[in-house]
Structure formats: C-alpha cells, structure tokens
Amino acid sequence: MVESAKPSYIGIEGVFYSLTHAPDLVRYGSKPSRELRANTTLEQRLKNQLRSFSAATAYAPHQVYIGNITPAELGNLSKPWYDNLPQGALPKGRFGDIVDQESLYGLLGQADQFNLVTVSERWFWDRMTKPPESKQLRLKSFAEIESLCHKGALPLYSDEKLVGCIEAGHAEDVNLSADVLLENLAAKATAAHALKSLLSALKMDPNHVDFLISCSEEAIGDRYNRGGGNLAKAIAEQVGCENASGSDVKAFCAGPLYAMIHGASLIQSGVCNRVAVVAGGSLAKLGMKFESHLKKGMPILEDVLGSFAVILSAAKTGEPCIRLDSAAFHPVRAGASPQAMAEYLAEKALAKLGMKLTDVDRYAVELHNPEITVPSGSGDVPRTNYLTLAALAVMRGQIKKDQMEDFVRARGMVGYAPTQGHIPSAGVYLGHALDALRNNEIKNALFISKGSLFLGRMTQLSDGCSFLVEKSEK
C-alpha cells in the first residue's frame, strides 16, 4: 500500500439500510430447503415459529439497523430481545426502513424484465393501493398460477396461501432455475429499494449518480458465465440512474468495504463525481440456523433480507468522510489467523497514520446479532473480534490485561445485524457512525471486514480490508 503524508478524504453523502420481512421465503433459504426435503415434519414446526411483520419490526436489533435505537441503547435492553419488544416501534427509521412481504412481491415483479414473476390478480387488487404498479406486474388468475406451479414454477406464498410464482429462465440451465433467479431478483429488488429510498431521502436526482458498485454476493449468470455479474448496472437501471453504469465488487463478506474503497478511489482519481455502493439481500441465508432456533423454542430470527445503499462524493469540510489513505488490505503473506488479520487491518493500518489501537474511539467489525448465532454454537462474533483487538493492544503494551473488558465495552458494541453474509460486515454501522461523529460522541471509527475465501475451495486463505472514518480537517 502507498503511504501518503496527506490525508485524503472522500465524503459520505448518505446511507440507507433496509430490512425486508420475508417469512414465507424462509423455506427457500439454503438450509431450510435442504432440511425440509429430508424431513417433511419440520415444515409445520418452522411455520409455527415464524414471526409477524409487527414482531419483526419491533425486534430491537432491527430498530438499531434502521437507526431508531443506537447500538449502545441495545446493549442496555433486556434479553431475550425477541421477548422484550419495544413499544411503538415503527418500520421507518432515521436512516432505514422495514418492508413487508407483500411489498417485496411487488418489488420482485417490478424488477423482473423477463415475465418470470407472476402475482395473483385477486390477491394484488385486494392489497395494493397503487394501481399504477399493476402495469409493471404480471397478474394472472389463481388457476393459471396453480397450473404454472404444476409445470415447475416455484410457488410464492403469503400466510401459507399461494399468491404467485416464479418460473425458470431456461428449461435446462440450473443457473437460471426458478430458485436461483428468485435469489438473484431478491438481491436486485432489495438493493434497488435501498438506493431509491436513499436518493429520495437526500432529494437527489438519480441522474446525478455516475457509477454504481454492487457488493451483493449472488452469482448472476448462465451456465457459460456462472457469476458473470454486473448486478450493479441492473440496479442502476431499476432505480432510474440513466447516466450511470456500474460493476460488481465481490469478496464474500468483505465485499462492502472493498466496494467503498473502490468507489472512493474512483472519486479520488477524478474518474467519477458520485458513486453509489449497493448491497442486496441474501435469500440463501434465510433460516440458516432455524434448527437451533426451533430446538430452543425461539422464533425464526433469520426471516429478513438485509440491504443498504451508500452514496460517496467529494468531501465537505468538517463532515464525516472515508479516509482513503487509511485503507488497508490483508496481504497473501499474512496467513489466515485472527491475530494476523487484526495486525494488518488494525495495528499496521493505524501505524501508517501515526495512530495506536487505543487512538480509535469505535471499532466496527462484523456485527452479527449474537441472539441468532449463540444458540447454534457459532458464538458472539463481534465480541470474539473485539477480544482479538484488545488482546493485540495488551501484547503491544497499549493496555493492561485487566483492561481488556474496558477496551471491548468502550470501543466496541453489541451485534445487531441479521446473518446476511456481507450485510453485517462493518458497513452496517456507517449510519450510526455518521450520527456519532456529527454529535461529537466519537472522533473516529475504524471499519474492519473479513471474507471467508476458503468457502469457495480456491484457496485456504481468509481476506479482509479496513478504513478509518472521521471528519475531514478544516
């Protein structure tokens, strides 16, 4: 990495985080779809533990995600969070929203350009209040939908009733099967919703965005180009960014921070004036830990698709910015241990700015909600990462061993993001970081993401990247 004596700041114009409640799509998550095929008795047990939209909306970690509760406030709330729902919770947040499943089906239909998604005519007119939307949807009778399902289309349910379906895009190509296209369309539709909402909140003309980068994880493509990609351009078109092009940046869960570094670099180099980074929801990860949740008598907490959008442009004096000269990558030679990851993405990254680990006010790591992961034995991911950073600070003599818990408490936070792969990966905290910086609660935050490259069986390596966010100098 190039070391620069002068800070280079890239502005963050805004962020928007969206959750889409999709209880009837949980059955199509990778884990539930496999387990339900093997054990049909699980299906009813799964259905019994699905949450209502109001319960998913009031769930405190979701309220943190959309900006109505801070991570610090969440840490003070009684657990289990799913049994202690805050009163008066709204689906609209300071910088996000929670979308219901009916709206998702409408968004899927709007995002579909190949007449693959069909919605029940009667169901649509009973619920939708915006007649113009019907022009963008393929509406058919219930009998026609049943017939399509008998021919192999994937059924779409609402409260267990058949209300639509999605057909395959090709008779033989497994990369264009109905379940794969549902995953891909869900990513497109949710990312487009997040960006559209952000542009609306900023009162920004979509034509003023030059470039989109999608860090969604879906492998868009056919059998000759599996994962060929450029979902970004499809999202740009969907949102009406007529002057923009786009491309994808993928690195498993590290994708969002790489995408922001790429976007910031396009602006720093003068190639673009304004770049949108977008991430769509991961349908494959719905219900990933549902068996553990069933065993513990918990609701199925992995019932939401996460998405977000960030708009980057030139820095404004005194405003929160990405400090591009702080960007750090995890080199091949570093190996895959968590300690090496912390050394390269925190210690060495800060050292080139003349900073120590204790000079960072807040660390944003992978912020998986522990209420989802602990019951399945996957541990408290953010806490594990914070302890690694604290241990490194002890090893370097920056704090004493008995100060580790203080380090974690003061510079960390509880996890609140759904287990949606790239979504929990640090960038989820950007909205709260902007608030905390503007309110002078913190002077900086280091964002650290990690990617499990070994899952693709091409290397045994892990990966990661990081950058500092702070106000630009006056």
Place this chain on the structure above:
Amino acid sequence: MLNGKKVIAIGERDGVPGPVIAECLEGAGLEVVFQVTECFV
C-alpha cells in the same frame, strides 16, 4: 498416546484455521485424514 491416530480437523474463521490445526496435529504424530475451515455465520 496419539501417535498414529486418524483425525478430522475442522477450523473456524474467527478461531483457528483448519490448516493450522492440521499442521500441529501432524507434528504430534497424528494422521489428518480431512481438514477444512468453515464459516458458521
């Protein structure tokens, strides 16, 4: 006691990677028949 035993090593992304476990175990005289690193989130 462990010498010659067969072992499966499953590493974790935020913990100890599979290849590291395998190298330690092989050094202790065990035969690693399968090793992998997984991400459980």
